[in-house]
Amino acid sequence: MRARPGTLQVGSFRGVPIRIHFSLLLVLPLLAFSFAGTFQQAASMADVPPGSLPGHPLVWGLVVAVGLFLSVLLHEMAHTFYALRHGGEVHAITLMIVGGVSELGEVPRRPRDEALMALVGPLTSLGVAVVLGGATWLTQGLGLFPLRFAGFTLAMLNGVLGVFNLLPAFPMDGGRIVRAALTPRLGVLKATRVAAMLGRVFAVLFGVWGVVSLNPFTLVISFFVLMGAEAESRQVRMRVVLEHVRVATLMTPRAVGVDLDLTMSDAQWALRREHTQLLPVTNGGHPVGRVSWATVEGIPEDERAGCLVREVMEDGVVAELCEDGWTALRRMAEAGVPQLAVVDEEGLLAGTLDWNDLQRGMTRAEQELGR
DSSP, X not given: OOOOTTEEEEEEETTEEEEEEHHHHHHHHHHHHXXXXXXXXXXXXXXXXXXXXXXXXXXXXXXHHHHHHHHHHHHHHHHHHHHHHTTOOEEEEEEETTEEEEEESSOOSSHHHHHHHHHHHHHHHHHHHHHHHHHHHHTTTSOOHHHHHHHHHHHHHHHHHHHHHTSSSTTSHHHHHHHHHHHHHHOHHHXXXXXXXXXXXXXXXXXXXXXXXXXXXXXXXXXXXXXXXHHHHHHHHHHHHHTTSBHHHHSEEOSOOEETTSBHXXXXXXXXXXXXXXXXXXXXXXXXXXXXHHHHHTSOGGGGGGOBHHHHOBOOOEEETTSBHHHHHHHHHHHTOSEEEEEOTTSOEEEEEEHHHHHHHHHHHHHHHTO
């Protein structure tokens, strides 16, 4: 699966890429500055004399900010470890402005599996909080003020991280636990609606608190909680609808593509004739790639007649007539392609499927189902 735009891979965990989003680099200095402003208060809470801590408060702020995101990474690694151990697929772990996300190939279908996978992250954060808190308590009277301060502060942050993620609302882990608990009685769609509604409620509460306290970070959290709740609700609704619709119903019928032995001038004419930006490339009627207007325009006009499609075509991805729409959508997303070539039982081109086809199919299916 292609990386999210704006991310940089910095490592891997059990074969899963670990990526940093550029927004994290923007928020780290802000978090460091914010924490430096509460440095004296934090030292008092840790029972550490501020004068015993070497370095500028901004340096300590940066240390704590980095420690916070390492804690988030550990939280996400726990989700990933559980998913991989139980046969799941994780495409990447991405750290961003409001925390981290484990990009699952598919949400577990059994409610119990989803609940346990959601629970393991907060439990890991709370476990780290207990360990660091215990270590800090054991060092009382031994000096070691910098270690005590760092340990106490990171223990508090991990505790907050664990509790925050247990809030019973999407997109937090607690929202997934709520959905898992309600799914056996309400079904996954209605259970998701309840968890998403709770997410909207918490987003409003965070927003009000951010305005009252003049805290910009709380407002940012409010925005991302709202967006996460809406995105989860849309995704599940799409999955439930598309799982009941065959690709044969969704696709645009198209029996002819662009033969790989034709020239790019022929491809240009075919794209114009079909009023489309993209067409499958075929060999004896079997899809073997794709060609687009962008590819055509990348070749000087006077060279198109001498350039064969096979020389510049891109890799294509296929779907079968009997597949459901959700499976096809996932394949499209994982391959990072805008269109699938649809094949019949003999592997011959039967049509194409793109995002517009899926949206039209969603609308028709929802009308037929009365949703």
